[in-house]
Amino acid sequence: WPTLWRRAGPFFVLALADVLLQRADIMLLSIVGGEAVTGIYGAAYNLVRVGLKLVQNFWAALYPTLSRLYRQAPQHYTRLCNFSLRYGLLCLLAAAAIGTGVTADALSLIYGAGYQEATLVLEILVWSAPLYLVENYTQTLLMVEQRPFQSLLITGLHLITLVSLVPLLTPWLGAPGAAWAVLLAS
DSSP states (O other), X not given: OHHHHHHHHHXXXXXXXXXXXXXXXXXXXXXXXXXHHHHHHHHHHHHHHHHXXXXXXXXXXXXXXXXXXXXXXXXXXXXXXXXXXXXXXXHHHHHHHHHHHHHHHHHHHXXXXXXXXXXXXXXXXXXXXXXXXXHHHHHHHHHHTTOHHHHHHHHHHHHHHHHHXXXXXXXXXXXXXXXXXXXXXO
């Protein structure tokens, strides 16, 4: 059991840190930003979160294959890693560019006319998805290559940066400040 816990521990801590990372911004905003700022930010973030969950599930689905290829066919492992990152970034950068152009219409369609203040927030947050892809790519590869503590370090740095920037930028810029904090932390 001690050996199993030592080997599985980083996976559990990484999962816990990822949950904290997905909710730390909202928790901090409710303290430093108030209800209006949290509502504006939350409306935009909920739309982006769908994309972030797709990215997370993409790498989770690839993990078993990458793990097997790493040991059995290193060339295929490298090729699949490069292919996944390259085309994932292409898709997400295109989605972010298009998303930036249609944020006002998307918000009106989904939430109605009352959420136009969230337009700038959404325009900023859509750019966090490509960065999240790179972060998850790096974490997944580090886990596959049996370096879980380096993977935890990435998540830890992201979380510490986020927790530092949200209270700093939100009082100054409001909901767009929180979006910038999330983007910069990424």
